[in-house]
Amino acid sequence: MWFVRFLVSSIGKKFIMAASGLLLFLFLCTHVAGNATIFMSSKVFQSYADELHSHPLIVLVFSLGLLGVFLAHIFVGLYLFYQNRAVSNSRYAVCTRVVKYSFASETMPYTGLFLLVFLVVHVFGFTFSPKTVLISVTVQQLLSNFFYALFYILGFVALTIHLSHGFWSMLQTFGFNHPRYNFLISRLTIVIPLFFFLVFAGIAFYFMTGLGASY
Amino acid sequence: MTSINLTLKIWRQPNNDALGGFETYLLDGIHTDMSFLEMLDVLNEKLTKEGKDPVAFDHDCREGICGMCGAVVDGVAHGPEKEVTLCQLHMRHFHSGDTLVIEPFRSRAYPIKKDLLVDRSALDRIIQAGGYVSVNTGGTPDGNSIPIPSQQAELAMDAAACIGCGACVASCPNGAAMLFTSAKISQLALLPQGQVERKNRALAMVEQMDKEGFGNCTNAKECEAVCPKGISIRNIARMNKEFFKAILTEG
Ligand code: HEM
Ligand code: SF4
Ligand code: FES
Numbered sequence: 008m009w010f011v012r013f014l015v016s017s018i019g020k021k022f023i024m025a026a027s028g029l030l031l032f033l034f035l036c037t038h039v040a041g042n043a044t045i046f047m048s049s050k051v052f053q054s055y056a057d058e059l060h061s062h063p064l065i066v067l068v069f070s071l072g073l074l075g076v077f078l079a080h081i082f083v084g085l086y087l088f089y090q091n092r093a094v095s096n097s098r099y100a101v102c103t104r105v106v107k108y109s110f111a112s113e114t115m116p117y118t119g120l121f122l123l124v125f126l127v128v129h130v131f132g133f134t135f136s137p138k139t140v141l142i143s144v145t146v147q148q149l150l151s152n153f154f155y156a157l158f159y160i161l162g163f164v165a166l167t168i169h170l171s172h173g174f175w176s177m178l179q180t181f182g183f184n185h186p187r188y189n190f191l192i193s194r195l196t197i198v199i200p201l202f203f204f205l206v207f208a209g210i211a212f213y214f215m216t217g218l219g220a221s222y
Numbered sequence: 223m224t225s226i227n228l229t230l231k232i233w234r235q236p237n238n239d240a241l242g243g244f245e246t247y248l249l250d251g252i253h254t255d256m257s258f259l260e261m262l263d264v265l266n267e268k269l270t271k272e273g274k275d276p277v278a279f280d281h282d283c284r285e286g287i288c289g290m291c292g293a294v295v296d297g298v299a300h301g302p303e304k305e306v307t308l309c310q311l312h313m314r315h316f317h318s319g320d321t322l323v324i325e326p327f328r329s330r331a332y333p334i335k336k337d338l339l340v341d342r343s344a345l346d347r348i349i350q351a352g353g354y355v356s357v358n359t360g361g362t363p364d365g366n367s368i369p370i371p372s373q374q375a376e377l378a379m380d381a382a383a384c385i386g387c388g389a390c391v392a393s394c395p396n397g398a399a400m401l402f403t404s405a406k407i408s409q410l411a412l413l414p415q416g417q418v419e420r421k422n423r424a425l426a427m428v429e430q431m432d433k434e435g436f437g438n439c440t441n442a443k444e445c446e447a448v449c450p451k452g453i454s455i456r457n458i459a460r461m462n463k464e465f466f467k468a469i470l471t472e473g
Contacts, residue, residue: 009469009470009472012429012469013469015432016428016429016432016465016469017398017400017428017431017432017436017438017439018428018461018462018465018466019469020438021438021439021462022462022466087438087440090437090438091395091396091397091437091438091440094329094330094396094397094435094436094437095394095395095396095397095437098328098329098397099294099297099325099328100231100233100244100323100325101294101296101297101323101325102297103296103297103298104395104444105298105393105444105447105448106442106443106444106447109442109443109444112440112441112442112443113395113442115440172441175441176440176441179441179455179458179459179462180441180459180462181459181462181463182459182460182462182463182466183459184455184456184458184459184460185456186456
């Protein structure tokens with residue numbers, strides 16, 4: 008079957024990484040927009056959350072879809088990591104990287120795994136929080152804790168590093184590599200992760216420092 | 223003429239089954255006009271005179287076009303200079319007193335035959351799987367009977383510059399052979415002559431590449447940084463598209 012052949016091929020697995028990465032990126036775009044309402048007021052944020060959860064079926068379908076995308080991304084990513092390690096572990100006595108700025112690409116599995124830890128904490132903290140407390144209150148309570156907020160900020164540092172290779176890498180895998188657009192892509196690969204960082208980490212910072220005490 | 227003194231640490235391994243290890247050699251009075259391979263020739267002459275086994279290494283044209291030579295020097299395939307093969311790397315890029323660590327190209331798909339000599343026939347088998355155009359022989363066609371836009375011709379020539387040395391695999395942190403394979407797929411996919419077998423070629427060559435036990439690309443870009451012919455990873459992007467289109471519509 009062509010689909011099985013595609014999935015077992017090396018390029019097919021790269022496509023799964025890139026396609027699931029694209030969906031996660033799109034999810035981040037919606038998530039960042041929703042969360043940015045925190046900067047307006049707790050009321051706006053609460054009404055955004057209430058509006059979202061007044062459509063339980065949509066939330067359920069999207070959550071399950073997102074879970075599937077995450078699982079695909081994580082399992083194929085880890086599979087490739089172990090497969091590549093078997094091929095290449097300590098091949099040379101001296102190993103020099105010629106490419107500059109290779110930190111993000113070398114640490115993809117590690118920044119990814121840190122994100123996984125973050126996700127578990129995040130989902131248990133917010134998604135499965137007691138339904139008796141308003142979500143706008145939970146957010147403030149949890150993130151007012153210095154170490155909780157610090158952990159969040161570290162999570163977003165990992166996300167920024169992960170995407171600073173991932174965004175470009177995704178487009179390369181899809182076959183977008185053209186001298187006319189490469190400069191634009193290289194800039195977007197810096198600007199987009201930084202934008203996510205500013206908004207997401209900004210929220211943690213907002214409550215951590217007490218700026219958002221009476222939001 | 224300047225000359226330099228070097229300490230060489232070279233990987234010695236009698237055959238694929240034997241355990242290998244580094245041997246250290248002191249080499250004095252190396253002229254800086256020599257190529258890296260000529261420097262190894264001087265070492266081998268010395269070893270032969272001492273009744274020792276000379277260091278085995280691959281080479282043929284010694285002018286950077288055949289793709290036979292190659293070793294990893296101080297952790298970089300084909301040595302520290304950009305866009306040159308080992309045979310075209312000159313000793314003027316090194317300094318007296320340097321210690322050079324010389325290792326064979328390593329990959330799961332490259333069995334070591336002896337010392338720096340590795341078996342890269344896995345790359346040949348990728349070519350055999352589809353890196354050709356089938357033509358029924360006949361009279362020589364007239365020049366320019368097939369019009370080719372010059373931009374296409376240039377891109378195809380850029381890809382065709384690959385000499386199949388295999389340094390891309392040796393330098394890839396994952397041991398992937400995507401740069402080589404993508405150059406060989408691209409050079410034909412870009413030309414009218416390559417259209418008939420275009421889809422089957424992409425499928426067959428990628429399948430063979432996977433079968434040979436190369437690693438999986440994670441877009442680390444090391445291959446294009448060491449490639450002596452400056453093959454761009456734009457070819458890998460093109461190969462991904464070729465493979466995707468082919469698998470959606472063929473087989
Ligand atoms: C949260 C949002 C995330 C986004 C937007 C994202 C995006 C991406 C992208 C675009 C790639 C590159 C795909 C390619 O090479 O073509 C990638 C690679 C990878 N990601 Fe993620 N990722 C996310 C979360 C995670 C998580 C939670 C993990 C947890 C394990 C993870 C692990 C990996 C791994 C292991 C790779 C492969 C790196 C490699 O092939 O060397 N990612 N990611
Ligand atoms: S792509 Fe470059 S490094 Fe790889 S085999 Fe061809 S010439 Fe050698
Ligand atoms: S010996 Fe031919 S390329 Fe180096």
